[in-house]
Amino acid sequence: xxxxxxxxxxxxxxxxxxxxxxxxxxxxxxxxxxxxxxxxxxxxxxxxxxxxxxxxxxxxxxxxxxxxxxxxxxxxxxxxxxxxxxxxxxxxxxxxxxxxxxxxxxxxxxxxxxxxxxxxxxxxxxxxxxxxxxxxxxxxxxxxxxxxxxxxxxxxxxxxxxxxxxxxxxxxxxxxxxxxxxxxxxxxxxxxxxxxxxxxxxxxxxxxxxxxxxxxxxxxxxxxxxxxxxxxxxxxxxxxxxxxxxxxxxxx
Amino acid sequence: xxxxxxxxxxxxxxxxxxxxxxxxxxxxxxxxxxxxxxxxxxxxxxxxxxxxxxxxxxxxxxxxxxxxxxxxxxxxxxxxxxxxxxxxxxxxxxxxxxxxxxxxxxxxxxxxxxxxxxxxxxxxxxxxxxxxxxxxxxxxxxxxxxxxxxxxxxxxxxxxxxxxxxxxxxxxxxxxxxxxxxxxxxxxxxxxxxxxxxxxxxxxxxxxxxxxxxxxxxxxxxxxxxxxxxxxxxxxxxxxxxxxxxxxxxxxxxxxxxxxxxxxxxxxxxxxxxxxxxxxxxxxxxxxxxxxxxxxxxxxxxxxxxxxxxxxxxxxxxxxxxxx
Numbered sequence: 001x002x003x004x005x006x007x008x009x010x011x012x013x014x015x016x017x018x019x020x021x022x023x024x025x026x027x028x029x030x031x032x033x034x035x036x037x038x039x040x041x042x043x044x045x046x047x048x049x050x051x052x053x054x055x056x057x058x059x060x061x062x063x064x065x066x067x068x069x070x071x072x073x074x075x076x077x078x079x080x081x082x083x084x085x086x087x088x089x090x091x092x093x094x095x096x097x098x099x100x101x102x103x104x105x106x107x108x109x110x111x112x113x114x115x116x117x118x119x120x121x122x123x124x125x126x127x128x129x130x131x132x133x134x135x136x137x138x139x140x141x142x143x144x145x146x147x148x149x150x151x152x153x154x155x156x157x158x159x160x161x162x163x164x165x166x167x168x169x170x171x172x173x174x175x176x177x178x179x180x181x182x183x184x185x186x187x188x189x190x191x192x193x194x195x196x197x198x199x200x201x202x203x204x205x206x207x208x209x210x211x212x213x214x215x216x217x218x219x220x221x222x223x224x225x226x227x228x229x230x231x232x233x234x235x236x237x238x239x240x241x242x243x244x245x246x247x248x249x250x251x252x
Numbered sequence: 253x254x255x256x257x258x259x260x261x262x263x264x265x266x267x268x269x270x271x272x273x274x275x276x277x278x279x280x281x282x283x284x285x286x287x288x289x290x291x292x293x294x295x296x297x298x299x300x301x302x303x304x305x306x307x308x309x310x311x312x313x314x315x316x317x318x319x320x321x322x323x324x325x326x327x328x329x330x331x332x333x334x335x336x337x338x339x340x341x342x343x344x345x346x347x348x349x350x351x352x353x354x355x356x357x358x359x360x361x362x363x364x365x366x367x368x369x370x371x372x373x374x375x376x377x378x379x380x381x382x383x384x385x386x387x388x389x390x391x392x393x394x395x396x397x398x399x400x401x402x403x404x405x406x407x408x409x410x411x412x413x414x415x416x417x418x419x420x421x422x423x424x425x426x427x428x429x430x431x432x433x434x435x436x437x438x439x440x441x442x443x444x445x446x447x448x449x450x451x452x453x454x455x456x457x458x459x460x461x462x463x464x465x466x467x468x469x470x471x472x473x474x475x476x477x478x479x480x481x482x483x484x485x486x487x488x489x490x491x492x493x494x495x496x497x498x499x500x501x502x503x504x505x506x507x508x509x510x511x512x513x514x515x516x517x518x519x520x521x522x523x524x525x526x527x528x529x530x531x532x533x534x535x536x537x538x539x540x541x542x543x544x545x546x547x548x549x550x551x552x553x554x555x556x557x558x559x560x561x562x563x564x565x566x567x568x569x570x571x572x573x574x575x576x
Contacts, residue, residue, distance in 0.1 A: 010358025017355030025343045088339040092400075095303060096356035097328035251324075252307060 014098045018106035022080055027114050032076070036114060040068035040121035047186075048129065057130045059219065062212030063185030064122035065144060066205060070151045070176055072118035073111045077155030078168035080107055085250065086164065094251065100243060108152045115148030132216075139224050140215035146231040147208035153238035154204070160245045184209045189221065204234035254317040256281045256408050256439035257302065262311035264297050271297040273463040274311065279408075279441060279456075284434045286454030287443040290560060294463040295443035296336060299412050302441070303333050316407055329357060332406035336413040336443075338393035342386030346377055346396050349385050350403055357404035364403065371399040375429065391422025398429060408439045415449060427453060451550040459557055467557045471550065478548030484524050486516045487542040488533065496536050503529065517546075 026032060047060045084090040093103055126132060158171045182196060183189075183205035192200055200206050211227035214220025220227065257279035264272040272294045279285040287295050300306035302313055304324040313320040315327040340349040347368055354364030372378045375395045380388065385396065394414060401409060411430065415423040430453055434440055444450050450457050451471055458468040467474065495508055495516070506518045506529075516533075518524055526543045533540055554560070 013355050013358050013360070017352055021341070021344070021352055025341060088335065088337055089341055091305060091335060092339055092353065093356065094305060095328060095331075095333050097325060097358070098356070099325065251305060 011098050011102055014096060015102055015106045015109075018093065018103070019109045022107065022110040023113075026076065026080055027110050032114075035075070036072055036118050037121060039071060040064065040118050041125070043067060044122040044125050048125065057126055058217045059213070060186065061122055061126050061216050062209055065119040065212060066147055066183070066185050066209050067180060068118040068122060069115040069144065069147050070179065070205065073115040073148060073151040074155035074158065074172045074176060075169070076111045076114055077108070077152065077159040078165050078172065080110065081156060081159040082162060082165050082168045090250075100246065104156065104239070104243060104246070108156055111152040111155065112145070112148045115151055116144055119144045119148070134217075136215040136224075139228075140212060142228055143208055143211035143215060143224075143231070146228055146235065147205065147212075149235045150204045150208065150231055150238065153235055153242060156242045157238050157245070160242050160249065179203055179205050182206070184213070184221075188219075204231060204238075207231050207234075253281050254314070255279060256283065256316060257285075257441060258312075258314040259298075259302065260312045262298070262301055262313065263309050264294075264301055264306060265309055270463045272301065272308075275460070275463070275465045276311075277458055277465060277468055279439060281407075282434075282437050282439055283456065284430075284440045284442065284454050286450035286457040287441065287460060288445065288447065288450045288457055288554065289443075289460035289558075290445055293460045295445075295460060296412055297463075298460070299333070299410050299441070299443060303331060303410055304328060329404070330407045332401035332404065332409045334398050334401040334409070334411045334414060336416060338385075338390075338397040340385045340393070340397060340400055342384060345382050345384055346372060346388070346392075347381040349396060350400055353400040354403045359404060367403055367405075371403065375399045376425070389422075391418045391425070394418055394422065394426060395429070398426070402433065402438070406438070408441065409433065411440060411442045413444055414442070415444070415446065423449075447549075447551045447554055457550070459554060461558045461560065467553075474550060474553045475548050477556075478552060480521060481519070481548060482522065482524050483517060483519045483546040483548075484526050484529070485542075485544055485546050486518070486526070486529060486533065486540055488514050488516070489539040489541050490514075490537075496533060496538060498536075499529075499532060502532050 044064050047064060048057055051057050051060055081090070093107070094100075096103070123132075154175060155172065158175070159168050162168045162171055182192065182200045183203050184200065185205070189197055189200045189206060207222070207227040207230045210220045210222055211224045211231070214224045214227070255278045257277075259278075260276050261274050262272055262276070263270070263274045275294075275298065287298065289295055297306065301308050302315070302320070304320060304327070307324070308321060311321070316330045318327040318330070320327050341352070344352060350368035350371060351364045354367055359367065369378075369381075372381045375398070377392060377396060377399070380392060385393065388396065398411070398414065414430065415426050418426070427449065430440065430442070434453075442450070442454060454471060456468065456470045457474060459466045495510055500508055503518070505522070506520045506524065509517050509519075511517055518529060524545075526545075530540045530543055
């Protein structure tokens with residue numbers, strides 16, 4: 001028992017130090033803060049200006065929150081993981097006596113928090129323009145966190161699969177841009193051509209966006225609990241797949 | 253007490269190349285063991301295998317008695333690793349880098365802060381503690397990287413080419429630090445392609461060439477075959493590039509060579525009478541300015557054992573930008 005407590009205490013210190021180091025070194029740097037603010041601000045501003053009224057803003061909010069999280073998280077993983085691997089500082093982490101699962105959770109926690117912070121930007125803007133008292137905040141917050149987790153692990157999966165930062169960014173775009181159109185962020189999946197609809201249901205963000213639509217204006221197609229459950233499954237799957245890739249490519 | 257490192261039949265293949273081809277060796281507790289070979293010989297791959305950064309295709313590794321092929325992470329708290337490139341975080345200060353590395357090994361806040369200050373003092377970096385690592389000189393970076401490798405007081409320290417690419421003064425300072433760590437009881441596994449460095453620091457040395465260990469012994473034993481071999485070097489002010497007429501005939505038991513213009517070397521299995529050679533040369537109008545016996549060196553042993561000209565190693569050193 002005492003041994004386990006000591007071990008977890010050591011792991012906890014390592015986890016916290018990695019997270020704090022990443023926050024200081026990457027996420028809290030002025031360029032990233034500005035990117036994290038400006039990008040969602042630009043999207044939100046653009047969409048809200050073009051919106052047709054209060055109802056429109058409500059229906060746009062889930063998509064804007066999702067897109068802010070997606071771009072914020074996936075962009076950062078290319079730096080915190082691919083860049084460090086390229087510069088060999090990641091080896092230092094791999095040599096530490098902590099489980100790989102814990103190490104990768106520490107490396108991705110910063111991105112998850114960054115994604116959640118990104119999602120706050122459109123919410124805060126919307127709060128000035130419309131009444132958000134009817135939003136189911138519990139479901140909304142849970143969905144935001146899970147979207148951040150899944151997007152981060154999607155970014156991790158890409159970051160581990162490549163060797164260069166530019167490759168990570170390029171490969172991320174193959175996932176990111178189609179997802180803007182396919183995942184029901186700004187119009188229902190049912191409005192997509194029939195051929196594309198199965199593809200939309202294969203993408204994790206579809207479930208995240210659906211849950212957010214449900215939480216904000218009741219426009220969900222699936223039960224929110226099911227959406228959240230599927231997001232969890234995607235999160236676990238992508239994380240495990242990334243770990244397999246790390247073991248296969250980096251500790252081969 | 254178990255050996256610090258035991259490698260048995262270790263093999264690693266990358267595509268068509270046997271990076272490490274079934275090597276076996278043991279490193280005793282507290283020993284400073286050298287792993288010597290040219291670039292691409294398999295030194296870094298061996299370190300990666302031993303430290304858990306790569307998985308062997310075959311063979312077994314025990315560190316401090318722990319089977320690393322079965323439990324690769326279990327032995328990691330026993331080891332410290334200093335890679336061939338300084339891989340600390342340029343955005344963090346020297347002090348922050350050390351405390352961060354201490355935290356990775358689970359050191360409590362007060363302990364890692366005390367240890368970081370202690371190491372910064374010991375490695376002559378106290379004044380640069382608050383400066384960002386990215387702004388350090390190469391020598392300072394290497395010193396801090398070694399400090400980071402021992403922040404958790406590892407029993408076994410892996411040093412991969414520690415003095416490559418740094419200036420003479422820094423290299424000398426690093427060698428002193430390595431010797432001090434060794435005196436303090438740390439087992440050190442040192443890879444290098446600087447033969448003189450290995451000779452100066454290590455107790456035992458393995459020569460690795462093309463993924464295979466071709467010789468492994470103490471420095472004393474490695475030099476043993478050359479103990480009864482004599483070599484003199486004679487330098488002249490006005491010598492030619494060839495062998496002077498009649499010299500070989502005058503000393504039939506000696507083997508002469510001219511490694512460069514104005515330099516003459518003689519080898520024999522018995523003591524060489526340098527004065528007699530000098531007299532013969534001066535009779536032929538050659539003005540001798542220096543004549544001395546060359547002591548047997550590990551470099552010669554390496555050349556004899558591996559067949560690799562040390563010139564090739566020197567060129568690698570120059571390419572790496574290292575100074576001695």
